[in-house]
Amino acid sequence: xxxxxxxxxxxxxxxxxxxxxxxxxxxxxxxxxxxxxxxxxxxxxxxxxxxxxxxxxxxxxxxxxxxxxxxxxxxxxxxxxxxxxxxxxxxxxxxxxxxxxxxxxxxxxxxxxx
Amino acid sequence: xxxxxxxxxxxxxxxxxxxxxxxxxxxxxxxxxxxxxxxxxxxxxxxxxxxxxxxxxxxxxxxxxxxxxxxxxxxxxxxxxxxxxxxxxxxxxxxxxxxxxxxxxxxxxxx
Numbered sequence: 001x002x003x004x005x006x007x008x009x010x011x012x013x014x015x016x017x018x019x020x021x022x023x024x025x026x027x028x029x030x031x032x033x034x035x036x037x038x039x040x041x042x043x044x045x046x047x048x049x050x051x052x053x054x055x056x057x058x059x060x061x062x063x064x065x066x067x068x069x070x071x072x073x074x075x076x077x078x079x080x081x082x083x084x085x086x087x088x089x090x091x092x093x094x095x096x097x098x099x100x101x102x103x104x105x106x107x108x109x110x111x112x113x114x
Numbered sequence: 115x116x117x118x119x120x121x122x123x124x125x126x127x128x129x130x131x132x133x134x135x136x137x138x139x140x141x142x143x144x145x146x147x148x149x150x151x152x153x154x155x156x157x158x159x160x161x162x163x164x165x166x167x168x169x170x171x172x173x174x175x176x177x178x179x180x181x182x183x184x185x186x187x188x189x190x191x192x193x194x195x196x197x198x199x200x201x202x203x204x205x206x207x208x209x210x211x212x213x214x215x216x217x218x219x220x221x222x223x224x225x
Contacts, residue, residue, distance in 0.1 A: 004157075033212065033213075035215075041217065042201065042215035042216050042217050042218060043158065043213075043215040044215070045212055045213070048212060058212065059214075090157050090158070092213075097211065097212075098206060098211040099146040099148055099163070099203075099204070099205040099206060099211040099212075099213065100146055100165075100211075102148075102160040102163060103150075103160060104160065105157035105158045106157055107156065
């Protein structure tokens with residue numbers, strides 16, 4: 001299994017541009033989520049999904065959209081990038097939602113918005 | 115929010131045991147306790163989790179207090195590779211439970 005994969009690894013955007021961060025998992029996990037991590041901080045939950053076709057907002061959802069059309073993929077869309085969205089983005093998955101299951105994290109996408 | 119209290123930093127010597135404490139006084143009966151760690155420039159990595167009983171796996175042991183208001187992650191023999199930020203998290207075991215990260219404990223391991 002490749003586990004949780006994220007692309008790209010690095011990205012530089014100009015203010016106002018849009019882009020999609022890709023996340024995929026090959027473990028047939030129902031639950032997937034996106035976090036952002038700012039320098040020196042812990043991770044903050046952006047959006048999550050408990051299964052295909054179902055998404056919900058986390059702690060910091062503004063400026064981001066998600067969709068879950070398949071079990072494997074959970075892309076994160078930045079609608080109009082702002083410098084405040086400069087961060088490292090992590091995708092995670094687990095078998096089901098809820099903390100009775102361990103979560104697996106991807107390697108991250110480092111995004112800079114100028 | 116599911117709030118935990120952890121020391122900001124700890125130091126250990128290589129090949130010695132390390133006990134990382136965590137307070138979670140607002141934990142409820144259905145909340146699981148998770149530990150993750152994050153090595154520099156990497157994504158978080160699952161370490162261990164438990165509900166009521168002490169738990170062991172190949173990476174670590176988790177000791178949960180009888181009242182469940184605190185727990186301790188035990189690394190039996192620290193290696194240089196164990197230098198990381200360790201996050202203690204608790205949350206609902208059923209659906210809608212999400213990992214809510216705090217700032218964690220930065221563990222340094224001296225050779």
